[in-house]
Amino acid sequence: MTTTEPTPAVQKSSEVLLSVDGLVKHFPIRKGVLQRQVGAVQAVDGLTFDVTQGETLSLVGESGCGKTTTGRLLTRLLEPTAGTIVFEGRDISHLREGQMRPLRRDVQMIFQDPYGSLNPRHTVGKIVGAPFRLQNVKTEHGVKRAVQELLELVGLSPEHYNRYPHEFSGGQRQRIGIARTLALRPKLIVADEPVSALDVSIQAQVVNLLEDLQEEFDLTYVMIAHDLSVVRHVSDRVAVMYLGKIVELADRVDLYENPMHPYTTALLSAVPVPDTKRKGKQERIRLQGDVPSPINPPPACRFHTRCWKAQDICKTVEPPLIQLAPGHQTACHFPENATPEQEATATAAAKA
Amino acid sequence: MLAYLVRRVIGAVILLFIVTAVTFSIFFLVPKLGGATADDLASRYVGKSVGKEQIHQTAERLGFTDPLYVQYGRFVKGLVVGSDYNYGPTTEHCPAPCFGYSFLTQTPVWPDLVARIPVTASLAGGAAFIWLITGVGTGIVSALKRGSVLDRSLMSVALAGVSLPIFFTGLLSLSIFSYGLGWTQQGGTNPLDETNPIWWAYDLILPWVTLAFLYAAAYARLTRAGMLETMNEDFVRTARAKGLTERDVVLRHGLRAALTPILTIFGLDLGLLLGGAILTETTFSLPGLGQYAVIALQANDLPKVLGVTLIAAFFIVVANLVVDLLYAVVDPRVRIS
Amino acid sequence: MTEETQDSVPEPQRIERGEAFLDVRDLKVAFPTDDGVVKSVDGISFQLERGKTLGIVGESGSGKSVTSLSIMGLHPPGVAQISGQIFLDGQDLVASTREEVRLLRGKRMAMIFQDPLSAMHPYYTVGAQIIEAYRVHNQVSKQVARKHAIEMLDRVGIPQPDRRVDAYPHQFSGGMRQRAMIAMALSCDPDLLIADEPTTALDVTVQAQILDLIRDLQREFNSAVIIITHDLGVVAELADDIQVMYAGRAVEYSTAEDIFDRPQHPYTWGLLGSMPRIDRERTERLIPIKGTPPSLINVPKGCAFNPRCNYAHLNGGASETDRPELLDTGNGHMVACHLSPQNRRQAWENDIKPKL
Structure with a gap:
């Protein structure tokens, strides 16, 4: 896989508009006569990422990965359980409704269901x-x-x-x-599945509109989507989420041409492609089963139950999200498409 | 599931406790706010012919001068262990559960209530049976034939049923079937025992039908709306796609889902009626709780009114509880989560 | 009306092919409403053999779901006006009584739906619903049916089927539910399976599993499959033939290879240009189809697509006045378009193909 496309100019201005650090949102589950908390839906469990002015960052993943919850946290429709959200240098993680009000001008949301x-x-x-x-x-x-x-x-x-x-x-x-x-x-728009309820021909119109508006008003988008083809089209950077965690965060080109997390690889190869020549070929990675419940996520690497590369260490040591290539972060002990040095880095990071 | 049950029962008990407290406060505060003193209350029991001094003593003996919470405590204690009422000439014992003691008729309230519950229960139970069958049946037919002449005429009758008050339909039916044709007796009822179930039912037919008409009409409208909704559900389409007969599609799949909200309302309606169907009982001279409440109110006999209110509240709370538990039986999604 | 006479002439090559296992001829489905008659399906014809898969592609309101519900006889009586013929193994379903069609439903033709959660009854166990489907058409005891249900669940890849058979739909994940729906649909070994957007409500990795499952089961049961979807990627995975629908009519019909490699109708071009493709180089801009789909009460005169078509002006006004018929342009590739072969080839080679 060779990079034929120039890396998009993410660094139009490297000014960080939104900075998220260790973001956590747990929804308590209560049970029994006294309604004690017996557990929590770990919808979002430790996200760290920056959004720079003028870029489009997409959050992708399957249902239950926490992308929608993340969107609601960023717009402060929900209050985080832990972690910080800094918008234009100001910590907005726990602002009260009244304090949020002026901020609502700058941060807006587009919903899926028109x-x-x-x-x-x-x-x-x-x-x-x-x-x-x-x-x-x-x-x-x-x-x-x-x-x-x-x-x-x-x-x-x-x-x-x-x-x-x-x-x-x-x-x-x-x-x-x-x-x-x-x-x-607004300066930042969080768009939650903005085109997934629309017909294909209309989808393209809205995607183009969003791109035009971004250019005209220097908007910054956080796009939440499950359609990987649309995401590739609109994004500068992409964060792949699985069960409340970011497993991979990279530039668009890097991510699609050189995915390092096995989950990303599987996700990409599962996308049905309008090309009959690929029909029925077994070259694809087929994940077994469904996404586990975010109430009881698997320990350590949450993907290990469905991963074909999983080894013992994946069940005991959680792989940290580390930079393996410039601008390319992955949380995996055994990254795909990796050079020996990168693999060594991943191993060393796990030991640390 | 067990935890859910325990939680609901505890909730119901607490609710009943609150209901007694509020009801008690209302009944004993209202006269006071109206300017009546403890002596005025006591005088209602011993009569005005006796001297002021004696009235005051009676008031103190009966505890009317005590603060409200003390009186309430005494009332609750009476409910649990019974109590004695010393109002001068004699001391009356009121065994548990003591719902109070009427000084006008010189009787404890509870035996009165016990005697009247079967009448009200007969009326409510029979009527409920009739309205459930006819109301739900009508609703299904109407929904399946939506927009037809049949649907429209059934719904017009249902509208009439919802709008016409019991004392109108009741008196109308009495004047036709009892006074006019002489088919049924003009009021009252036989108690239900082994010897005369037919007479019991026969005498109650008119009140049953009258009361059921009102409710059946409401249930028909409710069922129709529910069926129209569920028959458009995806799972009904799936049932058809399996090749089930239309009868199975409607009854096993459509109605099964539409019944749940009806069940809820049915429980509450039945609970409400068990506390006394005031209009029906009055119209047909049935000696039930409703009629008892009317008589007590007219006589300003506060202990009786309080007693019948509490028993009505009890039925409603219990019905509510039963409905919630039944919901879990009917809907597996409630059961497991 | 001239349109009527045109429609009543059956397309010659259809008859020559003889009666296929499923043979739909000039199917029309209309729904009278207060605002006017909604012509959801306005004259479509296609054939399908056992062991083959037909993909019906179109946007919302194109009539693709209405077509499938007509085949299954699932439109409520008195609501839809259906004309034309639907031959299933030689029996005309449109002319059959409701009871005759009911006996075929579930047994010879079965259907799976988009949202498996709402398509299963929430109050009955998954097993009970499969058992019910089996026992409608098979006189067997409950125990036998239950055993069959467990076998079916096992066949569609549900782990621990003997335990899961007693679970309720809400206890299943989305993918498991769709597997259970498939088990239910296949319980009587139908010859025709209609899948209406079977993976639209599912996650992409689960979608891939379900598509694999449908393909495997089709091979095993040798049934005819109709897959209805708006997702060109999904039909490319499964379909042998593809019918592209627009405003209740077929605008293009051919093999999957033809549709994807040599599409001929401007609407098909539009669909292909609208979707971002993960398997090609990223384009700077998507090429949307302008405008919005028409109302089915007021379908545009002439070619229904003409207000949105970039090439309508090349046809000397025919697009606005005459409705194009679905005609064979060679090798069974059928297109309903007024464009001349030269114009079409030029548009495809110069405008469309380089941008896909």
């Missing part, structure tokens, strides 16, 4: 204009004008101002959602 996230009783004008009212923002030519400009920006007609969400198709509703998100010119 049907469920729009109030069916409000007009498009009211929905898209809501952030102005909530944040008491003065607009130059009035809220209506501002909303109409936003609608045009996302490819809707300004005449749609007085219509209701049900009059729109799925793709148009997602555009409405994006317009609302953009109203206050």
Whole structure:
């Protein structure tokens, strides 16, 4: 596998916008007469990563990997159990609702379900204009004008101002959602599966729209998605999550052409490809079984129960997420596609 | 599951405790807030002909001058071990569970309640049986024939059933079947024992049907809505895709899922009715708890009103508990989680 | 109406191929609503032999699910207006009584659905639901049926089937549930299996397992399979033939190789251009199809795709007035498009192929 594509210029400006350190979110499980806590869903269990200004970082993984919980933590819809979230140099991990309010202008979220996230009783004008009212923002030519400009920006007609969400198709509703998100010119947008509910042809329209907007407003995206093809298209960097942990974090090109964690390899080879020549070939890695429950995740390396490379050490020592190549972090004792030195680094890190 | 059961039972007991406290406070605070003194209360029991001094002594002996919580404590103690009421001329013993002692009729409340529960239970149980069968049946038919003439006429009847009050339908049926045609007696009931189950049922038919009509109508609407929803579920489509007969699809798959919310409401309705079907019992002169409550209220006989309120609350709380436990039996998702 | 007369002429090459195991001819399904008649399926024809897989691809509202429900006879009576013919092993399902079709459902044709959680009854165990499916069509005791259910669960790769048979659907993971659905569908050894978006609700690694399973089982049972999906990657994995649907009609129909390597319809091009591909070099930009899918009450005149088509102007107005028929362009590759062969080849070679 040779890198034919230049490494994307992540370092447009190396200014860190968002910094996450040791982020943990456990949801307690209570049982018995006294409702004692008997365990916890370890939805997110120790994430550390930075998001730099203007980049798109994607979180990918299967259901139960904690990517959605992470998105909700970053936007502080949830409060972390432990760890810190620093946005523009300010620790926002435990801010109260009132303190979060000014921050909500800068950090916005796009949801997966364009049907469920729009109030069916409000007009498009009211929905898209809501952030102005909530944040008491003065607009130059009035809220209506501002909303109409936003609608045009996302490819809707300004005449749609007085219509209701049900009059729109799925793709148009997602555009409405994006317009609302953009109203206050946020710096960071957390997009949770923004296109997965849309038809293929519409998906492409929305993906392109998101890219155009990023360019125009210098937006930073944290994209949460399960579709690896879409992720490759939109991301600068990709973090692969498994059962609440990041197992691999790398530049897009690196990750797709040179995956080092076995889970990433398996994930990539499982993607069905619209090419009949690959049909039925057994070259693929087929993982056995399902993702284990995040209530009782396997000890040490959480992937060892499904990993074909697993050895005894994987069941006893948790592999740390370490940098094996420039900008390429992996948490594995036996990385794929690794040079002997890299393998030695991984072994040494495990012993430390 | 056991932990769930224990937790629910403890919760129910605590709830009942709170209900007695609140009810007791209301019944004994309200006269006080209305300006009545402890002496006024006592005078209702010994009569106004006696002297003020004697009334005051009675008030003290009966504990009306004590703070509310002391009186409440005494009441709870009476519930558990019984109590004695010394109101001057004689001392009356009220054995446990003592729901209070009526000084107007000079009887403890509890035996009255015990005598009247079977009547109310007969009425409620029989009516429940009828409304469950007819209401759910009507609802299913209506849902399956949605939009048809049959559906619309059934739902119109159901709307009438929900809207018409018992004293209207009850008196109407009485005037036709009892006074007009003379088919049934004009009120009252026979107690149920081995010798006369037929007469017991025969005398109750009119109140049963009247009461059931009201509830059946509500259940028909509820079942119809539930069935319309579940028949559109994916699992019903799967049942059809398996090649099941339409009857099995509707009853085993559609109705099974639609029944759960109906079960909940049924339990609560039945619990509520066991505490006394005031309008029905009054209309048909049935000596049940509801009628008892009406008589006690008219006579301003506070201990009786308190007693019947508590017994009604008891039935509701127990029904609630039973429904929750049944839910776990019906829905495996509740059982296991 | 001229359209009607055009439709009633059966396509000649169809009859020459003779009666296939499943032979759908000019199927139309319409739903009258308050707003007008929704023509969900507006005249489609295809054939399928045992042991072969047909992929039906299209976006929401293209009529792909409605087609499958019509074959299964699952549209409620009086709601859908169905015309045309559906021959299953020579028997016309459209002309059969409801009871006749019911006896075939589950036995000769079975279906698996998108969301296995909502497709299984939450109050019955997985085993009970499979046993029920088996006993509708087989006069056997419960014990025999239970043994069969355990065998089926084992066959679809559920570990400890003798214990899992008594579990409830919510105790299964998504992948296990879909396996159980497949076990249920195959319990009577059907000749035709319809899979409606069988992996859309599943994770990608589980999706791969389920696709493998469907392929293996098809080989073993030699059944005909229809796979309905919006995901071109999934059909590429399984299908021998592919029918691309748009607004209730087939716009292209051919072998999977033809559809992916030599697609001829602008809508198929659009679908291929819209999806980012993990197996190719990353393109700077996706090429979406402009506009949105049409309302099925007001399908555009002429070619339903013309308002979204980049090549409609090359046809001298025909796209806006005449509905193109699905015609063979050679070797059984059928396309419903007004573009001349030269224009089509040019567009494909110059505009589309280099950008995929």
